[in-house]
Structure formats: C-alpha cells, structure tokens
Amino acid sequence: MSQHRHPGAPGRAGAVPALPDLPEATVARLPEYLRALHNLADAGHETVSSEGLSAAAGVNSAKLRKDLSHLGSYGTRGVGYDVALLIEQIEYVLGLTQRRAVALVGVGNLGHALAGYDGFASRGFRIAALLDADPSRVGEEINGLVVRHVDELPAVAAEESLAIGVIATPAAAAQKVADQLVAVGVTSILNFAPCVLSVPEGVDVRKVDLAIELQILSFHEHRKASLTALPATGGSALTALPGGLAATDTQEAIGT
Amino acid sequence: MSQHRHPGAPGRAGAVPALPDLPEATVARLPEYLRALHNLADAGHETVSSEGLSAAAGVNSAKLRKDLSHLGSYGTRGVGYDVALLIEQIEYVLGLTQRRAVALVGVGNLGHALAGYDGFASRGFRIAALLDADPSRVGEEINGLVVRHVDELPAVAAEESLAIGVIATPAAAAQKVADQLVAVGVTSILNFAPCVLSVPEGVDVRKVDLAIELQILSFHEHRKASLTALPATGGSALTALPGGLAATDTQEAIGT
DNA sequence: CGCGATTTGTGCACGTCTTCACAAGCGCCT
DNA sequence: AGGCGCTTGTGAAGACGTGCACAAATCGCG
Numbered sequence: 001m002s003q004h005r006h007p008g009a010p011g012r013a014g015a016v017p018a019l020p021d022l023p024e025a026t027v028a029r030l031p032e033y034l035r036a037l038h039n040l041a042d043a044g045h046e047t048v049s050s051e052g053l054s055a056a057a058g059v060n061s062a063k064l065r066k067d068l069s070h071l072g073s074y075g076t077r078g079v080g081y082d083v084a085l086l087i088e089q090i091e092y093v094l095g096l097t098q099r100r101a102v103a104l105v106g107v108g109n110l111g112h113a114l115a116g117y118d119g120f121a122s123r124g125f126r127i128a129a130l131l132d133a134d135p136s137r138v139g140e141e142i143n144g145l146v147v148r149h150v151d152e153l154p155a156v157a158a159e160e161s162l163a164i165g166v167i168a169t170p171a172a173a174a175q176k177v178a179d180q181l182v183a184v185g186v187t188s189i190l191n192f193a194p195c196v197l198s199v200p201e202g203v204d205v206r207k208v209d210l211a212i213e214l215q216i217l218s219f220h221e222h223r224k225a226s227l228t229a230l231p232a233t234g235g236s237a238l239t240a241l242p243g244g245l246a247a248t249d250t251q252e253a254i255g256t
Numbered sequence: 257m258s259q260h261r262h263p264g265a266p267g268r269a270g271a272v273p274a275l276p277d278l279p280e281a282t283v284a285r286l287p288e289y290l291r292a293l294h295n296l297a298d299a300g301h302e303t304v305s306s307e308g309l310s311a312a313a314g315v316n317s318a319k320l321r322k323d324l325s326h327l328g329s330y331g332t333r334g335v336g337y338d339v340a341l342l343i344e345q346i347e348y349v350l351g352l353t354q355r356r357a358v359a360l361v362g363v364g365n366l367g368h369a370l371a372g373y374d375g376f377a378s379r380g381f382r383i384a385a386l387l388d389a390d391p392s393r394v395g396e397e398i399n400g401l402v403v404r405h406v407d408e409l410p411a412v413a414a415e416e417s418l419a420i421g422v423i424a425t426p427a428a429a430a431q432k433v434a435d436q437l438v439a440v441g442v443t444s445i446l447n448f449a450p451c452v453l454s455v456p457e458g459v460d461v462r463k464v465d466l467a468i469e470l471q472i473l474s475f476h477e478h479r480k481a482s483l484t485a486l487p488a489t490g491g492s493a494l495t496a497l498p499g500g501l502a503a504t505d506t507q508e509a510i511g512t
Numbered sequence: 513c514g515c516g517a518t519t520t521g522t523g524c525a526c527g528t529c530t531t532c533a534c535a536a537g538c539g540c541c542t
Numbered sequence: 543a544g545g546c547g548c549t550t551g552t553g554a555a556g557a558c559g560t561g562c563a564c565a566a567a568t569c570g571c572g
Contacts, residue, residue: 019482022475025559031471035450049519058452062522062561069521077520078568094471095478102470113369114466119450123467124474163477164470187480188473194291194375196314204476206469211375213462214358214420215287215350217444218380219278220460221419222351224443226275281529305549318531325551333550334538513572520567530557537550542543 019093026067031123032057033064034090041083049080091124101128101160103186105177106169107137107147110192114168115142125164129156133173150180157184164188171195178205275349282323287379288313289320290346297339305336347380357384357416359442361433362425363393363403366448370424371398381420385412389429406436413440420444427451434461 022030036056040048050068054061068074068081071089075081091097102125104114114120115130130142131150140147148156156162165181167174167189174193181189188204191197194212197205278286292312296304306324310317324330324337327345331337347353358381360370370376371386386398387406396403404412412418421437423430423445430449437445444460447453450468453461 019479021479023559027472027475028468030475031465031468034471036452050521051519056452060561062563063559065519065521066560073521075520076568077566078518078570080519093475093478095474095481096471100470100474100477109372110369113366116365117466119465119467120470123471125467125470164473166470188477190469190473196292196312202480204473206473208464208466208469209287209375210370210373210464211379211381212284212287213446213464214356214376214381214422215290215352215379216283217420217446217460217462218351218356219283219286219349221356221444222349223275223277224458225351279528306551307549316531318533319529321549321551322530329551331550332538333536334540334548336549515571516569517571518567518569520565522565523563525562526560528557528559530555532555533553535550535552538548539546540548541546 020070020072022070022093026070029057029059029063029067030090030094032059033067034087034094035123037083037087037090041087045083047076047080047082050075053081096124099124099126100164101126101162102164102166103127103129103131103153103156103162103181104166104168105131105150105153105181106167106173106193107132107140107142108168108170111168112142114166114192115145128160128162131156133169133177150177153180153184157186162186164190166190166192167197168192276326276328278326278349282326285313285315285319285323286346286350288315289323290343290350293339293343293346297343301339303332303336303338306331309337352380355380355382356420357382357418358420358422359383359385359387359409359412359418359437360422360424361387361406361409361437362423362429362449363388363396363398364424364426367424368398370422370448371401384416384418387412389425389433406433409436409440413442418442420446422446422448423453424448 033053036053037048040053040056048056050061050065054064057064065075068086071093074086074089102120104111104127107115107130111130111132115127120127127143127145130145130147131153132138132147133150135149138147138149162184163186165178165186165188167177167181169177171193174191174195175197178189178191178197178199182199182203187202189197189199189206191205191207192209194209197207199205289309292309293304296309296312304312306317306321310320313320321331324342327349330342330345358376360367360383363371363386367386367388371383376383383399383401386401386403387409388394388403389406391405394403394405418440419442421434421442421444423433423437425433427449430447430451431453434445434447434453434455438455438459443458445453445455445462447461447463448465450465453463455461
C-alpha cells in the first residue's frame with residue numbers, strides 16, 4: 001500500500017515511529033508470531049498467508065490479521081505477508097532491534113537454570129550479570145559469567161544499561177531485591193518468586209509462577225473428573241448441561 | 257441463596273459437589289488467593305476482609321469478591337472471610353485435596369531445575385517420574401528420583417495414576433513427547449518448550465515460555481522509551497492515556 | 513486488458529471480564 | 543431491643559477481546 005512509510009524501519013529512528021499502543025492481548029501474542037515467522041524463514045518461505053502463519057502460531061487467522069493490522073499494513077492482498085519484513089517489524093515494535101541486557105538475581109535452583117537457558121540469548125536478550133545475596137555463591141562461574149553479590153548492583157548498572165531485571169530468589173527476598181533493582185533504574189521486572197511485588201508507578205512487573213500453572217491444570221482435571229464420574233446415580237448432572245445444576249445445588253437445604 | 261451448604265466439604269464427597277463452572281479468569285486467580293491465604297493463616301489471622309485479602313493477592317477487592325462469590329457464599333458480612341474455611345474451599349475447587357502425580361519429561365537445563373523446585377511439592381503436587389530420551393541421562397539421580405527413559409512412560413503410568421505431564425524438552429522433541437503422554441492417558445500438559453502442541457480434544461495444554469515474558473517486557477520498555485524521548489512533537493500518545501499506562505496487572509499496596 | 517482466484521483489512525455483533533456503587537446482612541454497643 | 547458501622551454479594555454499565563463475514567485490493571492468466 002503505497003507510501004505507508006514503515007513506522008519504524010530499523011535504520012531510521014529519529015522521527016518517533018509513534019508506537020501504536022497495541023492492545024495487551026496483541027502484544028502478548030506478537031512473540032508467538034515472531035517465533036513462528038523465524039521457523040518459516042528458516043524453512044525457506046518468503047511469504048506466508050494469515051492462514052498459514054496463524055496455524056503455525058496456534059491462533060485463529062482472523063485474530064492474527066487483526067493483531068497485525070494494528071502494526072500497520074504489511075501484507076499484500078492476494079499474496080500474504082512478507083516473512084522477512086514482518087519479522088523486522090515485529091522485532092522493531094517489541095524493541096528487540098537492540099539486544100537488551102538483563103540482570104538475573106538469585107542463582108539458586110531456578111536461577112541456575114535460567115542462567116543457562118539459551119532461549120534468552122537466541123531471542124534478543126543478553127544476561128549481563130548474575131547476582132546473589134548468598135556469599136557462598138558469589139564467585140561461582142555459570143555459563144561464562146561470574147556470580148557477583150547483589151549489593152554490587154549499582155556497579156553493574158553503571159557498566160551496562162540495565163532496563164530489565166529477573167528475580168529468581170525465594171519469596172522472602174524478592175521485595176528487597178525488587179527495591180534494589182528499581183533503585184538502580186530498572187523499569188521492568190520478571191518475577192519468578194511466588195509473591196506480590198510492590199513497585200512504583202512506571203515500573204512493569206510480570207510474574208511467572210510455575211506452581212500456579214499446575215494448579216490451573218489441576219482445576220481442569222478435577223472438573224473433567226467430576227463430569228465423567230457419575231453415570232451410575234441419577235445421571236442428572238451429566239445430561240443436564242448449563243441449565244441443570246439447579247437440581248444438584250438446591251438439594252435439601254435444611255437439616256443435614 | 258442462603259442455605260448454601262458447602263458444595264464440597266472435604267469430608268463429605270459422595271454426591272458430586274457440582275463444581276460450578278468458573279470463568280477462566282477467576283480460575284487463574286484462585287491459586288494466587290490461596291497463596292495469600294496460606295500466608296495469612298501462618299501469620300495467625302483467622303478472618304480477613306476482601307480488602308485485606310485482595311491487597312495481599314495484588315488485585316482489586318471488587319474483583320476478589322466477585323471471584324469468591326462464584327464459589328458460593330463463604331464470607332460473613334460485617335466480618336470478612338474465615339481464612340481456614342476459604343483455604344479449604346479453594347483447595348477443593350482446584351482439586352488439590354488429593355496430591356496429584358506429575359510426570360516430568362526432559363531433564364535438561366530447565367527440567368533439572370523443575371525437578372528440584374520445591375514449590376511443586378509445597379503446593380500439592382508430587383513429581384512421580386523423571387523421564388528423558390537421552391540414554392546418557394537415564395539412570396541419573398535427581399532429588400531422590402532416578403531418571404528413566406521416556407519410552408518407559410507406559411510402565412510409569414501403570415504404576416501411578418498420572419493425569420498431568422510437564423514437557424521441558426527442546427522444541428523439536430516436544431510434539432512427540434506430547435503424543436506419548438496423551439497415549440498413556442495424560443489429559444493435562446504444561447509445556448515449557450517454545451512450540452505449539454497439537455493434542456486431541458479434551459486434553460488441556462498450558463504453555464509457559466520464559467522468553468516470551470521478556471519480550472513483552474521489552475515492548476513496554478520500548479514504549480516507555482519512545483514516550484519519554486519526545487516532549488516536543490505532537491505529544492499525542494503521551495497525553496492520550498488518562499490515568500494509567502500500567503496496563504498489566506501490577507499492583508500496589510501491601511501495607512501493614 | 514479484463515476477469516477470476518485469492519487473501520488482506522475491518523465493520524459489526526457477541527461474549528467475557530472489570531469496575532462501580534449500593535442494598536442486604538451481620539455483629540457489636542448502648 | 544434497636545441502631546450503627548462495617549463488609550459482603552451483586553446488578554448494571556462499560557471496557558476489552560474475539561470471530562464472522564465481506565468488501566477492497568492484488569496477482570496471474572488467458
């Protein structure tokens with residue numbers, strides 16, 4: 001479509017690409033599209049239809065088109081999307097054109113694994129520092145990086161331009177670490193500790209709790225089990241769908 | 257209405273408590289409430305108000321009340337919620353009254369950490385088996401469990417009642433593992449591999465991609481940077497957002 | 513050069529989630 | 543006993559996200 005000047009052609013960043021403020025739901029899906037696009041590119045595809053890409057990303061094709069339309073018009077009707085161009089655009093919007101430095105605090109069980117996780121590096125992030133509060137861990141070398149004490153955070157921030165911090169400490173230590181991160185200018189935090197962090201306005205926190213995911217699955221298991229588990233009795237609840245729980249619900253209330 | 261006898265008082269489980277089908281958004285928050293409640297219980301609180309609990313869980317109090325109301329009426333007006341009772345109820349609804357066995361496939365970098373993660377055990381799950389396709393890893397002992405070959409999955413399923421599987425393999429292996437899990441009767445999968453899994457209907461998949469979370473944060477960083485970098489121009493986007501640019505679920509206020 | 517096949521971009525309707533605001537209910541104090 | 547303050551539970555409104563269905567746009571072919 002004509003001179004739809006690419007809002008953020010990587011080379012040119014002067015005139016404020018006016019990042020369209022995307023719906024959160026769309027933002028959360030962009031990384032998924034990006035991964036699928038990289039796969040397609042590696043497989044030699046130069047273009048891809050919304051149908052093809054949506055299948056690779058595991059979403060509905062209409063949703064994908066709407067998501068992409070928020071970035072601007074980068075598709076060609078009758079043809080599809082240019083894979084390389086779309087990769088470029090999504091990476092630009094996500095701010096991945098610069099490799100971002102990440103500080104990882106907490107080199108325990110989980111932190112250790114994160115330090116060695118190559119998915120970070122392969123997707124535009126660089127672990128700039130490993131930190132821990134436990135003196136016995138300081139000095140340990142993991143994946144080519146030496147663990148430093150968490151109190152050295154200001155020094156680390158001075159060396160690198162740190163914007164993102166990852167907290168992989170026990171819950172009890174997380175808030176303090178968050179405060180320290182905020183103090184050195186970190187404005188985005190990925191929190192693996194099972195607790196709520198309180199941070200000043202303007203700081204983003206995302207939380208990943210592995211056990212919560214399992215609990216959600218557990219609910220669905222429980223639910224599935226409760227549905228299939230009763231052909232014997234009256235069979236009421238089974239045949240009755242949404243409407244029919246009145247019967248099971250109100251059964252003799254008074255008395256026992 | 258009023259005589260809501262507890263749908264699933266743990267002692268009494270005969271007559272199918274008719275699990276109310278909760279909104280997904282609510283289900284996703286229940287584990288968070290549960291964690292906060294356990295903290296409160298440990299701190300000696302016997303009751304808690306929706307205000308107090310919502311602060312501890314990092315959500316809006318109206319939302320919390322609505323969520324809990326879906327479970328039934330377990331609060332007392334003018335007083336609040338009975339902590340112990342509410343814990344019992346949420347655990348029941350989430351299906352945590354029985355300790356669920358989980359099979360963990362892929363004992364690489366991440367899988368290793370998951371195997372040692374005590375957050376699973378402390379929240380009602382038990383890692384029943386560690387599996388890997390790499391023969392050189394089979395036999396290794398981690399956290400008291402011996403790694404077995406993934407092809408032994410049927411044997412494992414025969415020993416235990418497996419409903420949940422965790423995939424922590426490289427993306428290339430994930431689909432095959434998923435198929436194997438489904439084949440032995442697993443109906444819920446937690447997938448850490450960065451890829452889309454295709455599973456038959458009736459099987460639930462939840463995905464956790466650590467790099468995606470970082471990319472979402474990166475977007476917000478990029479956004480924040482692009483906003484603060486130009487007071488000059490139209491200033492449209494900056495002034496546009498009235499109250500909050502904190503679109504995510506960040507929360508304030510723990511207080512006390 | 514025009515036509516048909518194909519695929520994007522989007523208006524619209526629908527469902528879900530969030531938030532406000534307040535009546536109903538409960539306990540306590542007088 | 544009665545009133546008062548506090549807190550839950552919920553109706554209603556609005557914001558948000560989803561999916562359908564189709565017009566607009568493009569390419570390839572005859």
